[in-house]
Amino acid sequence: MKKESGATLPVWMNHVQLPATKMLGENITCDVCVVGAGIAGLTTAYLLAKEGKRVVVLESKEIGGGETSRTTAHLSNALDEQYYNLIKLFGKDGARLACQSHGKAIDKIEEIAAEESIDCDFTRVDGFLFATSAEEQEKLMQELEALQQIGWQDVVMRKHCPVDTLTAFPCLHYPNQARFHVMKYLSGLAKAVIDNGGSIYTGTHVKSFKSGAVATVVSANGHSVSSNHLVVATNTPVNDMLTIHTKQAPYRTYALAVQVPKDAVADALYWDMKDPYHYIRLQKDTANEAQYDLLIVGGEDHKTGQHDHPIECFQELERWTRLKFPMAEEVQYRWSGQVYEPVDGLAYIGRNPGDEENVYIATGDSGHGMTHGTIAGMLITDLIIERPNPWAKLYDPSRVSLKSAGEFLKENLNVAAQMKDYVTPGDVEDPSQVLPGTGRIMRKGTSKIAVYCDQDGVRHQCSAVCPHMGCVVSWNSVESSWDCPCHGSRFDPQGKVISGPSTKNLGPAS
Ligand SMILES: Cc1cc2nc3c(=O)[nH]c(=O)nc-3n(C[C@H](O)[C@H](O)[C@H](O)COP(=O)(O)OP(=O)(O)OC[C@H]3O[C@@H](n4cnc5c(N)ncnc54)[C@H](O)[C@@H]3O)c2cc1C
Ligand code: FES
Structure with a gap:
């Protein structure tokens, strides 16, 4: 498929x-x-x-x-934002409440799965946030201090990460995280x-x-x-x-699932400290028939609609995976999705x-x-x-x-900067230049047109202007969709809305 x-x-x-x-x-x-x-x-x-x-x-x-x-279904209260930032933004009490709420959410998922007999591979595992440089090691220490301040006492610094190919630097060890089959x-x-x-x-x-x-x-x-x-x-x-929509920004993030020999990677959640960061976990084969586990690796995030060659994100993710997990075998799945980053x-x-x-x-x-x-x-x-x-x-x-x-x-200056698309030329000058299975933006007088050529060579045209607030969409070659770089609305190749904030389709080409 x-x-x-x-x-x-x-x-x-x-x-x-x-x-x-x-x-x-x-x-x-x-x-x-x-x-x-x-x-x-x-x-x-x-x-x-x-x-x-x-x-x-x-x-x-x-x-x-x-x-x-x-x-990728990590269930974690080791929050991306890092608690030393959350303390600055919300104070110690706010950061403590955030930590408790995510911990309670993991408990709630476990409770619902048990009460409703949902067989969803829910498993408690540990989480590891690992440094790969002296500078990141400093930040680990800062995070550990923040965790102490909010009363999360059982997170500890470990000299070695359970996967030794990941890093020679220390990591923070978070107990009682979880994973499940979403x-x-x-x-x-x-x-x-x-x-x-x-x-x-x-x-x-x-x-x-x-x-x-x-x-x-x-x-x-x-x-x-x-x-x-x-x-x-x-x-x-x-x-x-x-x-x-002024308080959050849409990002596209990429994931792959690669075979690794059974039990070659310890069953845990792993995160590095890069920006964007990599997130890694294991999916065990519960049927116990396969000879391998699946390692699910995510990362390479970028602002939605603002990467000209998104296929490179998969390539880079696979390169990084093979570097850090030399035991990785065949890639079985590759997909991408959208997350919303709140400003705080x-x-x-x-x-x-x-x-x-x-x-x-x-x-x-x-x-x-x-x-x-x-x-x-x-x-x-x-x-x-x-x-x-x-x-x-x-x-x-x-x-x-x-x-x-x-x-x-x-983030709002980034949105304002997208308005430049109104005055730039199109990707192509004529619909005939759009190849089968691809989409391109074309200028037509003062307007911009989204041209998609289907597998049979038929070209479909619609307005490239997002009905939400008027930004110009761009072609996402990985998902075959038109993505809006401002607040993340997405449309199928023919312009039908896939996800909001727009509830409307792209308009007719004019
Ligand atoms: C690659 C990737 C990895 C991730 N990894 C993790 C992780 O490890 N841990 C974690 O906690 N989170 C992770 N996330 C984030 C998480 O998946 C999402 O934040 C979460 O699934 C969002 O859930 P939701 O119910 O809010 O939205 P959705 O699942 O998007 O549900 C919203 C629904 O609303 C429907 N809808 C939209 N508009 C309309 C309309 N007008 N009328 C009717 N229906 C409508 C949509 O069709 C959709 O089904 C990841 C996300 C991605 C993309
Ligand atoms: S202008 Fe807001 S999503 Fe397109």
Whole structure:
């Protein structure tokens, strides 16, 4: 199932039986409408259904069809942002709460898997953050001190990493992290939503949102769901056009799964300290038939739509993998996905800024969407049930942090810089120059056109202007999609929207 770019489906997509679902075909009312059937949406739907709420989930694609199936599924509270930064941004108490919330999220996944008998390979493993230079070693020490300050006492510095080919420098050893098979978990979670009285509609793209005492969403085929509470768990909010999109930035990240001889690599999570960093874990063959384990390696992140040759990211990732893991054999899977980096390192979970009180969002996961998505489930459930939650202020999407103003400015200047695309020439001057299976931008008078040539040589043209806020999309040759470099909307080769913030397709070429 290889695409011409060399990309495959993610490692999780084989042998997973999803519960049967159908499209929304009528107008309905319910207590809570959740848009998005990824980990954030389904965890929220599950926990609310357990509280006795009538829950309806609407999903454009299929269960897990967004970024959740593209994860590498590290479950960790060793946060990417590093606790010495989080202390600067949120104080010791805030950093401690962040640490606790991710730890509780791992516990919650374990608890749900046990309670609902979801066989998802959930395994507690250790995590190792390793240095590869004296400078990074200093930072490790700084992080260890920060961890002591927030009371995480059982993280220790180790002289040697369990994989000696990774580094000769020390590492931090984090106990009690975990890994799981995300699609087995999500499939079980979806079944549990349905078993607890919830409904899941797939193939149901929500194209309009109307807030109010009763919130109403309308699907592309014209059916509506009216609810007392609306949870928009679409990875990046598709109901908010501006505020949140200035506080986070879309990045494309790459992953591969390579065979390694059974037990050649210790079963753990590994992260280096580069920017962007590499993230590594093992996927054991639980059926115990294969002679090898799969090593899942991720990294090579770049701003969405801002790399001219994304195939090089796979090549570089494989080169790095073979350098650090000489025992690596054949690459079995290669895929990429999108993550949203919040300017201050923590997700935005809670009431949608400037909206009615009963509209909630969950976004800005960085590399911790499995735990942030689970925190979203717990936190939004408490908000709806009107129970106090210790994390509500920390994750409040309305928060403003002057201490992260530098990062905010940097990301928004980057967005402003994309406007240059209006005055630059196109990649080609004539559609005939676009080769089969590829896409190119062409200038036509004052406008820019996205030209895609399909495998049969037929050329399709649409506007290259993103309907969200007007940036010019660029061709992603690895995923065969048009990606917006500003806030990460993505469109298929013919211009149909794949993911927001835009809910609309690219317009006609004019
Ligand atoms: C390569 C890679 C590696 C990663 N590794 C890790 C990791 O190791 N650990 C970790 O914790 N996180 C990791 N992440 C991040 C994590 O995968 C994501 O943050 C998380 O899956 C996001 O979950 P979600 O439910 O918010 O969004 P999604 O899974 O994207 O779900 C949102 C859903 O909403 C649907 N939707 C969107 N718009 C509409 C609409 N208008 N109408 C109806 N439905 C709509 C989409 O189809 C989608 O299914 C990784 C991500 C990538 C790409
Ligand atoms: S996603 Fe905002 S302009 Fe395209």
